[in-house]
Amino acid sequence: MSGLRVLKPGPQSLLQDAGRRGWQHLxxxxxxxLDWHGAAWANHLLNNPWGTPLLEIALGGVELQAEVxxxxxxxxAQVPLSLDDQPQPLWARLPLRKGQLLRLGFAxxxxxxxxxxxxxxxxxxxxxxxxxxxxxGLGQAVQAGDLLACRPAHFTRSASVPWPYLPDYACKPxxxxxxxxxxxxxxxxxxxxxFAQTWQLSPHSDRMGARLLGxxxxxxxxxxxxxxxxxxxxxxxxxxxxxLQADHxxxxxxxxxxxxxxxxxxxxxxxxAHHPLRFTPVSIGDAQAELREFYRFFRR
Amino acid sequence: MIRLEPAGxxxxxxxxxxxxxxxxxxRIALLAERIRGxxxxxxxxxVPGWTSLLLHYDxxxxxxxxxxxxxxxLLERWLAEPFVAxxxxxxxxxxxxxxxxxxxxxxxxxLSVAQVxxxxxxxxxxxxxxxFAPGFAYLGELDARLALPRRATPRIAVPxxxxxxxxxxxxxxxxxxxxxxxxxxRCPWSLFDAxxxxxxxxxxxxxxxxRNIDERxxxxxxxxx
Numbered sequence: 001m002s003g004l005r006v007l008k009p010g011p012q013s014l015l016q017d018a019g020r021r022g023w024q025h026l027x028x029x030x031x032x033x034l035d036w037h038g039a040a041w042a043n044h045l046l047n048n049p050w051g052t053p054l055l056e057i058a059l060g061g062v063e064l065q066a067e068v069x070x071x072x073x074x075x076x077a078q079v080p081l082s083l084d085d086q087p088q089p090l091w092a093r094l095p096l097r098k099g100q101l102l103r104l105g106f107a108x109x110x111x112x113x114x115x116x117x118x119x120x121x122x123x124x125x126x127x128x129x130x131x132x133x134x135x136x137g138l139g140q141a142v143q144a145g146d147l148l149a150c151r152p153a154h155f156t157r158s159a160s161v162p163w164p165y166l167p168d169y170a171c172k173p174x175x176x177x178x179x180x181x182x183x184x185x186x187x188x189x190x191x192x193x194x195f196a197q198t199w200q201l202s203p204h205s206d207r208m209g210a211r212l213l214g215x216x217x218x219x220x221x222x223x224x225x226x227x228x229x230x231x232x233x234x235x236x237x238x239x240x241x242x243x244l245q246a247d248h249x250x251x252x253x254x255x256x257x258x259x260x261x262x263x264x265x266x267x268x269x270x271x272x273a274h275h276p277l278r279f280t281p282v283s284i285g286d287a288q289a290e291l292r293e294f295y296r297f298f299r300r
Numbered sequence: 301m302i303r304l305e306p307a308g309x310x311x312x313x314x315x316x317x318x319x320x321x322x323x324x325x326x327r328i329a330l331l332a333e334r335i336r337g338x339x340x341x342x343x344x345x346x347v348p349g350w351t352s353l354l355l356h357y358d359x360x361x362x363x364x365x366x367x368x369x370x371x372x373x374l375l376e377r378w379l380a381e382p383f384v385a386x387x388x389x390x391x392x393x394x395x396x397x398x399x400x401x402x403x404x405x406x407x408x409x410x411l412s413v414a415q416v417x418x419x420x421x422x423x424x425x426x427x428x429x430x431x432f433a434p435g436f437a438y439l440g441e442l443d444a445r446l447a448l449p450r451r452a453t454p455r456i457a458v459p460x461x462x463x464x465x466x467x468x469x470x471x472x473x474x475x476x477x478x479x480x481x482x483x484x485x486r487c488p489w490s491l492f493d494a495x496x497x498x499x500x501x502x503x504x505x506x507x508x509x510x511r512n513i514d515e516r517x518x519x520x521x522x523x524x525x
Contacts, residue, residue, distance in 0.1 A: 024345040024356070025332070026492070026500045027434045126494045136434050137475060138494060178308055224320060225429065227347025227354025229311045250347050251431030259308030287309045288363055295360055 002068035003149040004102070004117065006142055010061040013142040015121060016246075018051025020129040020138075024227070024250040031131035031138075032246045034207060035112055035266030038076030040298040041161050042116035045073040045093040046153075050299040052120035053130045055148065057113045060106040066096045070153045071118045075161065077110030077270060078169065092160035093118075110169035110270040118153030133247055135208065167267065172198075172275075175264045176282035177233065181256025185220035186235075193217055194241070194257060195279055202240070203273035207247040210268050212240055212277065217257070225253040231260040245269060261287045263294060302375050306364040310344075312355045314375070320350040322441065323383050325428045328353060329505035330386075331378050338374055339367070348504050350429055350438075388426070390507045393472070395421070395463050396518040399483035401451075405465070408448055417512060419443045420484065425470065425508045435474035435492025435500040439508055442468045454480035461487045461523065463510070474500075485510075488523030 016039065019032030033039035033056055043052045055062075060079040073093040074081050081088045082103045088094055090113075096102060104113060123130040123139075132139035142148070183191060194217050202211035216239025228234070232244045234254035243260055244252075245268075260268065261282055271277065303315040316331070317324055328348045335355065336343060345356035357367060397417045399405075406413045425439035432438075442465055450466045455478065458464070462473045464481035473479055474492035492500050502508070513521070 021344050023434075023499075024347045025430065025504075026498075027431045027436050028499075029434075030345070127499065135477075178306075180306060180308070224350040224352070225431065226313065226349030226352040227307075227311075227431075229308055229354065229356060231308050249432060251349060251429065262309050284306055284309060284364075288359060291309055291359055299360070 001122070001147065001149045002152065003121070003147045004064040005067055006062075006144055006146040006148065007065055007101075008061060008063040009142045009144050009146070010057050010059060010104070012058040013062055014056050014132040014134075015053050015123055015139065015142070016056045016131045017053045017129055019131050019246065020127050020133070023127050027250050028127060029133055029136060029247050029249065030230070031129065031133040033114065034246050034269035035076055035114070037167065037263070037266040038112065038114045041091065041165070042073045042075040042114040043120075044298060045075070045091075045159055045161065046071060046116055046118045048116060048118070048120055052116065053123060054114055054116040054121065055142065057104060057115060058111060060104045060113060062104040062115075064102045064148070066098055066100045066102065067147070068150060068152050069095075069097050070150060071155050072096050072102065073116050074104065074113055076113040077107035079107050079113045080105035089160065091166055093155060093158055095155070110167075111272055112269060117148075117150045118155070119151050122149040122151070135247060167270070169270045172278065173264070173267050173271065174278050174280055175268060176261035176287070177258045177279050178261065178284045178287050179258035179281055180284070181232070181258060182220055182222055183257050185255065186257065187218060190218045191257070195281065199277045199279070201271050201273055201275045201277060205273070207245055209242040209244050209248065211242050214240070216240065219255040222253060222255040225251045228252040228256070229259070231262060231265050233257045233260065243268065262291050302379060304364075304368045304371075307354060310357060310359050312357060312364045312367050314353045314355070315351065316353065317351045320428065322426070323385070324351065325426055326386055326388065326505040327378070327383060329503070332504070334374055334378070335371065338371065342367070347431065348429060386505065388505050388507045389503075390509065391501060392509050392511050393487055393489065394513045394517065394521050395485040395487055395510045396513050396515060396523065397485040398515070399463060399485045401482040402484045405446070405448065405482050405484055409446055411445065416446065416484065419446055420465070420470065421510045421512050427502050427504050427506045427508065428469075430500070430502065430504065433473070433475060433477050434494075435502070436471060437491075437500075437502045439470045440468060442470050444468065448482060450480040451482060454478055458483065459486070461489070461491075463487055486518065486523060488518050488521035
């Protein structure tokens with residue numbers, strides 16, 4: 001099998017596809033890319049179907065040597081990208097020839113870069129998915145010496161993402177929240193406190209949850225654990241909310257204030273520790289309409 | 301009364317009861333099976349909770365309002381029908397009662413270690429929910445004489461196969477993981493293996509009994525010291 005040889009794996013580089021669907025009733029997390037915007041564009045540039053296996057690269061610091069002639073695209077975090085020391089654009093597809101060295105430096109803005117290859121990386125699926133879930137021991141992070149298997153591919157011309165779709169990760173994001181869950185049981189001023197303040201992203205955030213730091217929000221009492229989904233905003237007794245991300249647990253017992261808009265989850269995942277975050281309410285109907293539009297474009 | 305609430309843009313929560321009861325896990329398991337049959341491909345994931353069912357659905361096929369409408373007859377029928385106890389599969393799981401907290405549990409419950417083991421092994425449990433980690437099955441209901449609050453400080457790592465108790469529940473940690481329950485024994489079997497079909501032998505509503513074994517049996521059954 002041909003592919004891309006890993007010379008430097010970076011701090012945490014994980015294969016991800018559309019995620020592990022249909023196993024949450026046994027406590028298995030769905031996993032999948034943290035930032036669907038970056039991941040979906042990287043695959044789209046190469047005409048790959050939705051959820052084609054790609055590499056999610058946290059922070060950068062990756063070097064790969066091509067053992068195949070193919071095309072690749074890197075989207076997401078602003079990493080310096082070079083091919084045999086020649087700078088290359090992000091958010092664009094590029095030809096990669098056998099023997100060439102593809103280097104991703106460390107991110108200057110944003111946190112996670114997505115490297116897609118034409119046709120996708122080939123890996124063995126576990127429970128129907130190649131998505132790596134480190135906490136559950138499903139798959140493992142990319143190591144130096146690994147071969148990221150893929151087939152040869154060819155395009156006749158380059159392509160890139162139109163500029164209105166290029167995100168600016170340095171700005172202070174205003175993230176949209178569908179309120180619900182136990183929101184009605186929160187004291188009115190506590191809910192207002194959540195939306196009024198500027199939060200900070202905690203350095204203890206990971207693929208399971210983004211933790212917020214700020215003035216505590218007093219939660220109501222909830223007793224019985226129930227199923228929880230991606231984007232759920234949990235408020236534990238210490239009043240510092242946790243927003244569930246791709247590697248979330250299937251069940252939780254903390255009171256829920258609402259859910260982050262699915263299309264804003266990726267923006268959150270691109271924020272470094274201590275980044276300021278603000279939140280604003282959005283209606284469920286608006287969120288669903290926008291999400292459908294996103295799916296219609298990328299899931300064709 | 302069943303409450304249906306959107307749980308974000310792509311999930312619907314069915315709140316089926318205010319309090320869990322002994323029959324509810326089996327009734328929820330039955331409902332879950334019917335909902336799977338009714339919704340087919342529209343359903344991505346279905347997560348039973350103690351008093352609820354969370355449906356993760358495909359937004360390109362339906363939304364929460366359409367689903368609520370579609371599920372209405374099925375839910376009304378489920379609410380109205382009398383409970384018929386299903387035998388449920390019975391699993392007999394070997395346990396070497398030598399957990400790190402066993403002596404402490406006995407002291408806190410004002411029992412002898414032998415009494416703790418006897419009380420724990422005498423009960424037939426039901427799988428009330430599966431979550432927290434792959435294959436982690438919440439079993440109820442633990443004898444009231446063994447009920448203790450969770451440990452004040454959770455352990456950073458609990459060994460795989462640990463049998464633990466907290467409140468009126470007991471469970472086995474299938475993998476090494478953080479955990480705040482009291483460890484009273486060890487199971488030699490692997491209770492979650494992604495390579496197996498099904499990966500987890502226990503399902504909601506199943507019955508579980510524990511068989512008291514010694515160190516030699518533990519090793520013979522495949523346990524790792």
